[in-house]
Amino acid sequence: MKIVAAKEVEVGERRVALVPETVARLVKQGLEVWVEAGAGEQSFFYDTAYEAAGAKIISEPETLWREADILLKVGIPQEREVDLLREGAVLIGFLNPLGQPTLVQRLSERQVTAFSIEMIPRTSRAQSMDALSSQASVAGYQAVLIAAAALPKYFPMLTTAAGTIAPAKVFVMGAGVAGLQAIATARRLGAVVEAFDIRPAVKEEVQSLGAKFVEVQLQEETVAAGGYAKEISEAAKQRTQEVVGEHVKQSDVVITTAQVPGRKAPLLVTQEMVAQMKPGSVIVDLAAEQGGNCACTEAGRDVQWNGVTIIGPINLPSSVPIHASQLYSKNLATLVQYIVKDNTLKLDFEDDIIKAACITHAGEVRNSRVRDAIEALSNQQAVS
Ligand code: NAD
Numbered sequence: 207m208k209i210v211a212a213k214e215v216e217v218g219e220r221r222v223a224l225v226p227e228t229v230a231r232l233v234k235q236g237l238e239v240w241v242e243a244g245a246g247e248q249s250f251f252y253d254t255a256y257e258a259a260g261a262k263i264i265s266e267p268e269t270l271w272r273e274a275d276i277l278l279k280v281g282i283p284q285e286r287e288v289d290l291l292r293e294g295a296v297l298i299g300f301l302n303p304l305g306q307p308t309l310v311q312r313l314s315e316r317q318v319t320a321f322s323i324e325m326i327p328r329t330s331r332a333q334s335m336d337a338l339s340s341q342a343s344v345a346g347y348q349a350v351l352i353a354a355a356a357l358p359k360y361f362p363m364l365t366t367a368a369g370t371i372a373p374a375k376v377f378v379m380g381a382g383v384a385g386l387q388a389i390a391t392a393r394r395l396g397a398v399v400e401a402f403d404i405r406p407a408v409k410e411e412v413q414s415l416g417a418k419f420v421e422v423q424l425q426e427e428t429v430a431a432g433g434y435a436k437e438i439s440e441a442a443k444q445r446t447q448e449v450v451g452e453h454v455k456q457s458d459v460v461i462t463t464a465q466v467p468g469r470k471a472p473l474l475v476t477q478e479m480v481a482q483m484k485p486g487s488v489i490v491d492l493a494a495e496q497g498g499n500c501a502c503t504e505a506g507r508d509v510q511w512n513g514v515t516i517i518g519p520i521n522l523p524s525s526v527p528i529h530a531s532q533l534y535s536k537n538l539a540t541l542v543q544y545i546v547k548d549n550t551l552k553l554d555f556e557d558d559i560i561k562a563a564c565i566t567h568a569g570e571v572r573n574s575r576v577r578d579a580i581e582a583l584s585n586q587q588a589v590s
Contacts, residue, residue, distance in 0.1 A: 207549050208238045209542060210274035212267065213245040216281045218520070220248035220527035221534060223278035223299065226259040228535040232542065233260035236549060240264050240273070249527035276546070278538050280531075282306055293317040296551065298538055300324055300337070303565045303573065304468065307580040314566040319553070321541065325563045325573065328432055332559050334540045339383045340533035345522040346387030346463065349490045350376075352522075353459045354395060356508075356515050358486045362396025373398045377457040378417070379450065379474050379499060380464030381408040382435075384492055388461045389415045397459070402450055404428040404435055404442075404464075422449045437466050443473075450474060455482040462499035463492040468575075475500035477511075485513030494518030 209232055211224035222245050224232075229239045239261040243253055253263045264270045271277065271290035279299035288309070291297065294317060301322040303310050313320045323337045333339070353376070354361050363373040376392040378385050381403040389412060392399045399417035401408075405428055409419045422445060430436040438446070454460055454475055460483075464472050471493035480489070480502050491498050494505040502511045503518040510516075523530040544559065545551060555561055555572075565573045571580060 207275040207546060207551070208240055208273055210240045210264075210270055210277045211242065211245055211261075212270060212277060212279055212283075212287070213242040214248075214280050215284060218524060219281050220524045221280045221531045222246040222249050222251060222527075223280050223531075223535060223538055224261075225249075225251050225532050225535040226255040226261075227532070228539045229256055229259040229261045232539060235543070237542075237546070238262070240270060242267055242270050246531070249531045251528075251531070275551070276542060278542075280534065282309055285309075285312060288312050288316060288318065291316060291318050294319065296321065296545070298323060298541060301565065303576045304579050307576070307583045310565060310571055310576055311580055314569055314571050317569050318566060319551075319564065319568075320566045321545075321563045322565045323537065323541070323563065325565065326541070327558055327562045328434075329558070335537050335544070335559070337534055337537040340537055341523040341530060342383040342463075343387045344526050344530045344533070345492055345519075346384035346461075347391045348522045348526055349384070349461050349463075349492055349519070350388050350391040350395065350459075352517060352519065353461060353488045353490045356488045356490075356517060357459055359458060360396075361392070374458040375400070375456060376459045376461065377401070377420075377450075377453050379403075379460065379462045380493075381405075381412050382463060382465070384463040385461070386411060386415065388463065389417045392459070392461075393417065400453055400457070402453070404438060404446065405433075407433075420450065420453055422446050435464070435466050437469055437472070447474070447476060447479075451476075451479050451482075454479045458484070458487050460487070460489045460500075461492065462489065464499050465493055465496060471496040471499050473499065473501060475502075477501045480514050480516070481512055483512075483514045487514045489514065489516045491516065491518050492522070495520055 241256045241261045243265045276296040296319045298321040361374045364371040374397045376397040376399045378401040381401045393416045401412045402420040412419045424442045491503040493499045502516045505518045506520045
């Protein structure tokens, strides 16, 4: 079987789907690996390293897409690329199926077997394929570094001959994978850290990282199936804002990471809260691409508001391309090893991982949420 890693064409995407170390592992298992020339350049993995690991370097992208048995990508492919894939080929990447119904329809028409890596279940069994986690962790780390660089203060406490510097106060909102990594990173830099999440279960994890957990007593269930957060009522949102507002006001840095799967990001930091922050304070909003947790956030921009800097970064994992690619590559290789046995594709649709992550197969859109999104799109097109 030919396992193929294509070059990313999206502007600003520096990651690569396979790194040489993973290529060597796949080759050792008897798989043939092709890598597009220059695919790893932006993440400092050069063609020579891929060749040394046993990959064949392919210069013509058309050949690569046409001949692939399993094509690995980071971001979504372009339509012309999808049209090159042969019937029955497998495509794996962050395909954003709910946001890209047209692409999914095309993949199904082309009889491509597409795996959307963000649909891998968040279970212990699937942990080593969980690219949402591996990449969120990179984002959480990088968010703190961005905040530290933008903050006109030290992070750690310092006792010097010229006086004592108080440590920075960091408030992390949303203590999922990115939030926990942000807490750990801010603590390592010497900040005093507080954190908040509507899922009470994370309290112990927050405390074990040396941060204080800010508690909000809500009279409703906040956890949905799979351990994810649920969208909360208006009353609960208001209660939350009252409590967290006080902590935002006192913080030098606020890092927001709160998300509810399939929904716009919840608004946690209002304009009034930003207005009460000290001049020079910094907010890094990791939910910027999903609408933002802060009312002042603009995705992809740094906004100055009343002396507060609000940063809405896009695709943070791409800014740490070596390690983000290394982790992502491991996630993909584990999935490849899961679906390829004895050099043959073996898909068991009773298996929960395959059932969840395979979005198109044999001309069929297999995921019901994705099917609904496609239906909504065609209804919309019929109306207009
Ligand atoms: P996410 O990116 O969807 O959300 C980030 C955090 O925001 C979550 O902790 C969520 O509770 C929080 N949040 C949502 N609304 C909020 C609000 N209004 N106020 C404050 N916080 C809010 O989450 P994620 O990091 O992808 O992880 C979510 C879940 O998946 C967690 O339960 C995590 O333990 C679980 N998970 C399990 C595994 C595994 O078992 N292998 C792996 C990864 C994640």
